Structure formats: structure tokens, C-alpha cells
Amino acid sequence: MSKPKKGILIILSFFAIYVIWGSTYLMNKIVVTEVAPFLLAAIRFLSAGTLIMIISKILKLPLRITRAQFFNCVIAGFLFLFYGNGIFVWALKYVDSGFAALIVATQPLFVIFLMRILQGKKIKPKSLVGVGLGLVGMYLLISQDTLNLSRESSIGIAVIFTCVLGVSFASIFVSKADLPSHFFVTTGYQMLTAGTLLIIGSLVLGETWTSPLDWSLKAQGAMVLLILFGSIVAFTAFNFLLKEVSTEKVATSAYVNPVIALLLGWYFLDENISQQSIVAGCVLLTGVYFINSKKKFVMFSRFKKNLKV
Template identity: 65%
Template sequence: MSKSGNPTLIIASFFSIYVIWGSTYLLNKIAVTELPPFMLASIRFTTAGVLIFILAKFLGINLAISRKQFLNTVIAGFLFLTFGNGVVVWALRYVDSGFAALEISAQPLIVLLLMRILQGKKIKLMSMIGVILGIIGVYLLVSQKAIINQENSIAGMIMIFMCMLSWAYGSLFVSKADLPSNYFVNTGYQMVTGGILLLLTSFIFGETWTSPMVWSTPVQYTMILLIVFGSIVAFTSFNYLLKVVSPEKVATSTYVNPIIALTLGWYFLNENITVQSMIAAVVLLTGVYFINTKKKLLIFSRFSGRLSKKLK
């Protein structure tokens, strides 16, 4: 598959998954304090998917897809939205929004390891250093007593890690799968199918549904932002990028997401940012940088070559 795309669209799409998705941690945290998590996620994605289909019809875009493409969108919708997002929303009841974003910033490590296990891709030296730094960063983050002692915080951490696995595998799956060629249509099907699966999950867990008319004003505005920007704009951008750039590059959104989430959580929700969390962030994101940057690899190889010549 040819990896090519419009440079302007690529830049705009990266802005969407960097900044807009960074703010969704705050928005979900606000909404989940009032709404059941799976209901919240189901309404968000189903509504977004239906709106995408309506807009596509208005623009004259053909919504017809093959049976195989439909099956693949169901799988992707489950990996990214039903499990990958729905469970994160559930976990946000027990962990801070900034903490969740920082833990998820380790996703490129998971992508790299899965590419090694499933695709046999060799892990280069600098990437190995990045993995080690990432593991140290995650340990520093999750080992804080103030966080561990919070009720159900450990369960929240574990489930967020499982969501990272789901997103990482989903990224690899989507990059190779036969999906609708139109990114708008692709996103719509994933949203609707993922939202329906979240609806079933909500019923299985016995969540109580309420009308949007009885929600508080902040939650109503939050849901609008999540549907329009966090779902339609950002997720369409995400699917587009997975087709035109490598999965590792898409995963670099985790550089910016935690910074946005930490800042917004601190400013709007008075979430505490500890010194250890800041150190963990620096170590973890440095590891992610080592994994993804080719420039660093080039500099290191040149340095190694010069050093070996001197030693000779």
C-alpha cells in the first residue's frame, strides 16, 4: 500500500490527534462524574457516526461497502472505541485525567513490541533504549503511594494498560486491513458499530440511562465537544493518518496528549501534578522520542562511526 497523502491534510490531522485528543481526557473526566461510562461513550460515538453518515449523504458520498470491509470496521470499532475508549472512560472515575493521559503515552512502546512480535520487525538499538526508558517512566508513574492508595486506582491503571494493547493492535490492524477507501465513511462505520457495542455493554452492566435534557449544562456542552471534535474531526484524522503514515508516527500523538491533559486537568479540575509525575513524564516521553526519531538514530550512527575510527 502506497504511503502518500496531502501534506496540508497530514499537518491538520496531526494537530487534531495531538491537541484535540489531548483535551478529551478533561472532557471525559467532567462527563463521567455525572454519566455512566459506557452510556457516555455509546452516545458519543453512535451520535457522531450517525452525523457522519448524514453529512456524507448530503455531500453525495457513497456509503456502500463490502461485507469484508464492514466486518473490518466492526473489529476496528471494537478495538478503538468499544474497548479502547469505553474502558478508559470507566477508568477515569478512579484516576486523574492527566495521569490517564500520561500512562497512555507509553503506547508507542506497545506498538513497537507488537510489531516485533506479530510482524517480526527488528527493534533497533535506540528503540531498545527508548523501551527501557519507557518502562522506567511507567514504573515511576504508577508506583506513587498517593495514587496507589486511591480507591480502585490500581484497577483503573490495569484497565488503561489493556486499552493501550487494544489501541496498539488496532493501529496495526487498520494499517493493513481492507477498509472503506473514504476516510469519512470508514470513521462513520467504526463509530456506529463501536457505539452499538458500547450500548450492549452498558445494558450488560446495568447502567441507568438518562435524557440529555436532565444533564447539567457543563456536561451537555462537554458531550457536544466530544461528539463534534473529539469524535468526528479527530477520529477521522486518525484513520486518515493510519493509511498515509506509519503506525509509529501516528502513535507519537502521545508526546503532546499528556501535556495538554495534565495542563487542562490542573487548571480546570485542580488535579495534583507531583514532582514524581513530572520526572516520570520526562523519562517516559524521552523514551518515546528515542523510539520514533530517525534523526537521533542518524546522529548516533555517525557518532558511533567516528568513535570506532578513533579507537582503531
């Protein structure tokens, strides 16, 4: 693939994990009012995984993988989709959604420090500034809501932190792991394995199963969007980016998604956007700029140079 084409694909992929994934908050909110969480995720990922494999077959992409590649897909599917999605939604029963979103915003910080611990990668000063701005922005965004914490909340908070840690570790793992040669096929295997685990989890928890034919048209439409765009397009873009750009840059979606979700809630659900929300969004996007920017942190460089003198 030529550099210009790859550059365009990277830009489109960031749009997918920023905007499309940000819209999944709205879509999930619509569907989960009628469908159990694990069943919802299982239908979403099994359907998307099956479609990906069919498309891959039509495009004549190589579907055969080694045992090691399959094992790595299982690990990634478990951490990203089963634990990072299914368990996270379950934990929301015990934690205020606003507080949970604030916890999720720590993902880039987890990624940066895990890369330091596991790979010995130095933490760039501008990346730390970006993470700090992201956390400040998320606090401004979420602090407007009243957090109702109960005794059970400590369990939910602990579980959500493990979800964020798991997704952060998986992001680093996938960037270096031996996976199928085509990222589209990688996505398919991850979704099929995760969907199977979610079906088992749904049975173990005794969730009530309902047929999609019995859902409202609104829920059916939202599920179709989740499968086609939230799963196939966005998650494929996510896997592509993990192989093409630094992991901490991919993790910035944790900052942008809540902003997109807020805007969609305002547009489709008539939710109000306060001045504080606008300020929070600006701070968040500034944080993303610092982490994604290739420019050197001039102030720090000068300070470091003066120390040497």
C-alpha cells in the first residue's frame, strides 16, 4: 500500500474510532432497554464476525491461520469484547455512568505506563501533558452530574478499573502479537470467539433471551448500526491502527468518544449542552492534539537544554 493511501486510511480509521465508536453509546442505550447486556453483545459480535468472514471469503482473503494466531485472537477477543464490553456493561449496574466514564478516561494513562513497564518505552513529556489535559477535560464533563455512590459501588468501580486495564494491555498485546496477515480477518476471528464467550456468559447468568423479531423497530435499527458500523467498520479500523500508529495515540479515543456521545445525545435526545461541557470538549481535544502531534515539546526541550548549560 502506498504512503498516500495508507495516510488516508489512517485518517479514516481515526474518524471511525472517534466518531462511530462515540455513537455506540447512543445505540447501546437504545437496545439495552429491551435486550439483556450479554445477549446484546453476543448478537452484535457474532453477527458482525460472521459477516466479516463472508466478506473476507468473497474478497479471497486468507482465512487459514496458525494455532498461535488463533490463540492470540482468542486472547484479544476476550480482553477487548468479552471483558472490555460485556463485563463493563454488567458493572454499570453498580456504578453511576458518569463516574464510570471518568474511569474509562484513564485508559491512555494505563497504556503509556504499561508500555513503560512492559516495553521500557520512555514517556514523552507532551504525552503526559496530553493525558493530563484529557483527565481534566473528562472531569469537567462528568463533574456536572451528581454521582450517587452506594456500598456496592466499590465492587463495580474495581471491576471497571480491571476492564480498562485489560483493554489497555490488549491494545499493547495486539500491536506486537502474531495475528492473521489481514487486519479484517483478525477482527472477524476476535468477534466470533468473543461472541461465543458472551453466549456462554449469558447462559451462566440466566439472562432472558428475546428474539430480534420481538424488538421495536428503533432497537432493531440501532442493532443494525452497531453491527455494521460500531463493530465491523470501527473495530476493524481499531485493529488496523494498532499495527500502524503508536498505541497511546489509538487510546485517545477514550477522550473523544464521550464528547461525540454528548453531542449525539443533545441532537437526538434533546439533552442540554452547558458552557462547561463546551469547555470540557475543547480541553479534551487539546489533550488529543498533544498526544497525536509529532511536533516536539519546545518548552520542555528548551528547559532541558538550559539544564545542560
